Amino acid sequence: MNKIYPYAKAIYELFENQPEELNNIILVLHNLHQAAQREDLLEKLLQEPLTNSKIKINLINKLAPELLQNETFVKLINLLANKKKLHYILELGLGLQTIIDEKNNINQIEIISAQNLSEPELQNIKISLEKSLKQKIFLKASVDQDLIAGLIVKTDDYILDNSVKGRLQKMQQKLLTAH
Numbered sequence: 001m002n003k004i005y006p007y008a009k010a011i012y013e014l015f016e017n018q019p020e021e022l023n024n025i026i027l028v029l030h031n032l033h034q035a036a037q038r039e040d041l042l043e044k045l046l047q048e049p050l051t052n053s054k055i056k057i058n059l060i061n062k063l064a065p066e067l068l069q070n071e072t073f074v075k076l077i078n079l080l081a082n083k084k085k086l087h088y089i090l091e092l093g094l095g096l097q098t099i100i101d102e103k104n105n106i107n108q109i110e111i112i113s114a115q116n117l118s119e120p121e122l123q124n125i126k127i128s129l130e131k132s133l134k135q136k137i138f139l140k141a142s143v144d145q146d147l148i149a150g151l152i153v154k155t156d157d158y159i160l161d162n163s164v165k166g167r168l169q170k171m172q173q174k175l176l177t178a179h
Helices: 005-015 019-038 040-047 053-063 071-082 086-103 119-133 164-178
Strands: 106-113 136-143 150-154 159-163
Touching: 005 019, 005 071, 005 086, 019 040, 019 053, 019 086, 040 053, 040 086, 053 071, 053 086, 071 086, 086 106, 106 119, 119 136, 150 164, 159 164
Parallel strands: 106 136
Antiparallel strands: 106 150, 150 159
């Protein structure tokens, strides 16, 4: 996030007094980010230094035409292209959301589980975390079947690994250091 922070902060400051526009921008950027996660090739192409910037911009235009309809984003995309940092566009939505969450004192927490959690389960986790942290949170849930069972809770400050995989790794470390 550090590398994209100046760009995210600049966009935030430009649209701070236009919350609806800012939310639309974040939505478009999140959709672009999700498209890149689905298509690993997209991220690699945007990071590839030998690929022509015009090809990269055309690709972004096909995936997120709304960005290139905004004059500010056209300038930003051209700036990133000139600096060979066009792949930053994929993380920009996350950077903007982090800035907004910080301004609103909302803590982002990621819950990783071995299986999909139901909405009531996620809601119970959210309520418990908000009570213990005494802070509003935004909960992001994901699945990692390699965990076998249990949860991993990630914040900016700590990681709580209560998964079977994590416990097995800790036991393995203890066994290795004991011998």
